[in-house]
Amino acid sequence: MEYLASNKIAIIDLATRDIIEEELEDDLVLEKIGGVGITKSLYDRFADENPIVLGTGLLTGSLVPGSALSVITAKSPSTGRVSHVPLTLDAGMELKYSGFDYMVIKGAADKPVYLWVHDGIADLNDAEDLWGKDVWAATDRIRDLMGDDLIQVLGIGEAGEKGSDLAQISINYWQSGDRMGFGSLFGKKRLKLIAIRGMGLLEIAEPEEFVEHCAGLLSALKSGKTSGMKGIATMAAAMGEADIEGWLKPLTHKHMACFNTPVPTNTFVFLDEDPALLKETSVAEPGFLLTDISPLLTLKRLGLTAADACRILKACAKYGMDGAAVAELSEKTGLKDPEAIKGSLPNLKGPVSSSGNAVFSPWAAVGNQEPKTWMRREAVAYIFGLHPIFALMAPELTEEKLLEISSLGTGLELTSETLDEVIADITG
Template structure:
């Protein structure tokens, strides 16, 4: 696969501590497009070896607006089905730039390990020094050892190590869109984390046409209803659950994921003045809210914004799904922060918030029907578009994404191709 691709798939056998590489077949891209289409195909190819598949969308890491998506595809311990969880911020683009479009992780290691994927190389390294550490400490340790603070990391905490059904794979220090318990799968495989760093380049079939169309696309988006807005508060308002006034006193700033026009993340200060302009001297001044549902769950328990965000921080360090914690705490009648924190290590119960679909409910439905939401998510996961922003922006038409894909690859994708792939991954 020559264009919009690193042209490599890493097959990592944790049991043997070995990695092999194979080319990304252009025929597979023509048939499955990318993203969840190919991660699903790779999962099926290695199904007998209980794989976890990391992947990127066809447009991930390009000038296409909101092309920030990376994904994890595996069998969910929560639903028992093959599901897809998103990771955004700069994780998706880093995976593609480090030299691999897809990574298949199969088998289990007899001892703790982590993966170091960089510059077209995938190493299986001893993880005994970071096993037992929380997500934040693990992330810091790897970045310090490698001497690079820009390394992107998918990590589990103690919830994953203890194989909790609600263990989450986190992105750097923060919650991801993993609502499927994929952190438990990492723990079962003795895989502590995946560290990614690279500076590859992507070739484009029609560079001038692709860049021109991306600029036109972005210009259209800038005149949309969310232009000039941003943050978790705006997301909640669009969902019909406005928390802006409740959250405002602790907001420090809003942050966008790679090349995403709308900042879907909000950083709050918990141990520092939120209006501080100079660099804080505190080591852990606050928390980046990346999941609106977790925040809303704690608000429904009657907590203050500061209490809710402090709990989100504890959940991220422990590597557990905050939405599950909030829902099960409500069922158990636990509404005090201290008693909720104490329950993290023994959390059990069934969830109603997960749903039965293939794509993470991390992305709000807004005003879409379930069928509309599912199709929009499928399109986002194929092309590598931020799943939340894809729902917020009607400008992301399937026709425009197909046009960008064809300018980028020259492969001649059609709406019929897209329909077929969507049907396949929704089976």
């Protein structure tokens, strides 16, 4: 595929350390469009080898507003189903520019390894000195080792190393939308982390028209209902939990958007100093980025202070455990003491309902949407590479518009019939 793609799929065998590269054929894109359409197809192809498939959306990393998403497809240890989790912040975009559109990771290494993806090169390296480190320490170590703080790290902590079904794949230091226990898949494969740096370029088939359409979309969004929305509390308000804003406000330092996403859906809190501080902080671990509203809501229901709730989520992030699952299990067991909750992490076990009952991570749940509508909208976001929360909130991103822009970007004729077929395949 010539446009909007690096034109490469990596097939990585952790057992043999063989890395095979394939071209991303136009025919595959015409049949499956992109994102989860293709990760699911690649999963099916390698299903016997328990693969983890990473993939980028067709429009990921482009000028299309909200184009922040890449996806991981694998069989969830929590649900037993082939599921899809979102890669947001800057990780989705970084993967798009890394020189690979899709990566299939199969087999298991006999000793800890990490995958270093850069400029169309995928290297498997020994990770003996990373194994045992928490998510934060491992992220710091790999960035120091490779010499760049912009490297995006998809990694696991102790939870994943131990194979906990509640383990998640973190994005850098922060919690991800992995509610499916994919962290334990990394652990079982002895894959500590994937470090990604994307400094490539994407070609666009019809650049002028493509940019024009993107600008038009952005303009429409500016006068739409998402205009002015900011922070993680925005999602809570949409779920009828508006009072969380006041609960969180004393800690709120700033709000942060994922790549090219008009609504900043993440909130950065300061826990050990004045949140109004503008100069560079001198605290060793300055604050915490809240990326998931669900555990906050649960911990608030338990009667915890916002600071205690955030400290628990920070501990989850370092340990590499899904905060939503921890909050749910704490609520179930009636555990309310923050230190006791943090201390319970190594022994926590499911099952949990926070994995949801759909093929998509329930991380993106805004308002009381009808399940069928939610499912279709998620599928569209995961195919085209749109931030799944933003896509739910922004009706301006219509399927017709996305197909039109995709055709301009790729030079391929993509139809609504194909989109319907791909969605049916994924959600069926």
